[in-house]
Amino acid sequence: MKSLVLVEHDNAVVKDATLAAVTAAGKLGEVHLLVAGQGCGAVAEAAARIAGVAKVHVADDAAYGHQLAENVAPLVVALMADHDALVAPATSSGKNIAPRVAALLDVAMVSEILSVESADTFTRPIYAGNAIATVKAPAGKLVLTVRGTAFAKAAAEGGSAAVEAVSGPGDAGLSSFVGQEVSASERPELTSAKIIVSGGRALGSSEQFEQVIEPLADKLGAAVGASRAAVDAGYVPNDYQVGQTGKIVAPELYIAVGISGAIQHLAGMKDSKTIVAINKDEDAPIFQIADIGLVGDLFQIVPELTAKL
Secondary structure, X not given: OXXXXXXXEOOOOEOHHHHHHHXXXXXXXXXXXXXXXXXXXXXXXXXXXXOOOOEEEEEEOHHHOOOOHHHHHHHHHHHHHHOOEEEEEOOHHHHHXXXXXXXXXXXXXXXXXXXXXXXXXXXXXXXXXXXXXXXXXXXXXXXXXXXXXXXXXXXXXXXXXXXXXXXXXXXXXXXXXXXXXXXXXXXXXXXXXXXXXXXXXXXXXXXXXXXHHHHHHHHHOOEEEEOHHHHHOOOOOHHHEEOOOOEXXXXXXXXEEOOOOOHHHHHHHOXXXXXXXXXXXXXXXXXXXXXXXXXXXXXXXXXXXXXXX
16 A cells, blocks of 8 residues: 655655654655645655655645645545545644545545544544544545654654655636745744643633743743634634644643643643643642642742742
């Protein structure tokens, strides 16, 4: 079986989510990668060095510069004639492209797989991760998205895959890139950080979020996350959101400050290796999954903790 993995990138570097998808695809058989972008030669070279990859297909065209799903999906469909499965990271981009590919191929898609049981059987979370379903895909082409926290990351070095230029239909004319607002930060990327400090609605304001959470994150070299309630309240941008409708993370250390632990949030971080919860409500659901719990005023505890580091 040959799998085509959609490479997550920004035309400069390969994102970590790709490495987990490569590991998942490797359990199905031969692994090929697709790099669709503009001026993405460096990405193709990096992709070719990923361990376990046999071939890298590169579509370097202005139409794919921003990886618009309406343009990338037909390209993937054309390549699927020679592949048995599409494997995409379960990121915003992957979740945007994969369903379109499945629809164009007229096949069912299996989303956010947690494991590969056989060539056509997978596990995936349901009910916000409170149950795990075993799903058998019908015969035909496979279209899968992979939850990055469930698979080990493939080695970024050690491979020597062949690189092949491919072309696709180009601009479908269905959408156009207008612009993007990206929050710049010197901190680690949220989905790949080993330590995350997250704040909730209890912080009260964006100013207090910055004063309490960010010094602790800086001391620990951590990424900053937030609950949906904090994002909806306008304390931080929505790309900080951890949860079912935000980013799925599994760092070595997750510190939840002023987060009650709604099911939506727990679904995005409960696979963290060590969870520390700080909340004044001793009955908060977050304490049910926390390895270490501190009951008290976060405005007192967190600054003290930061000062001790």
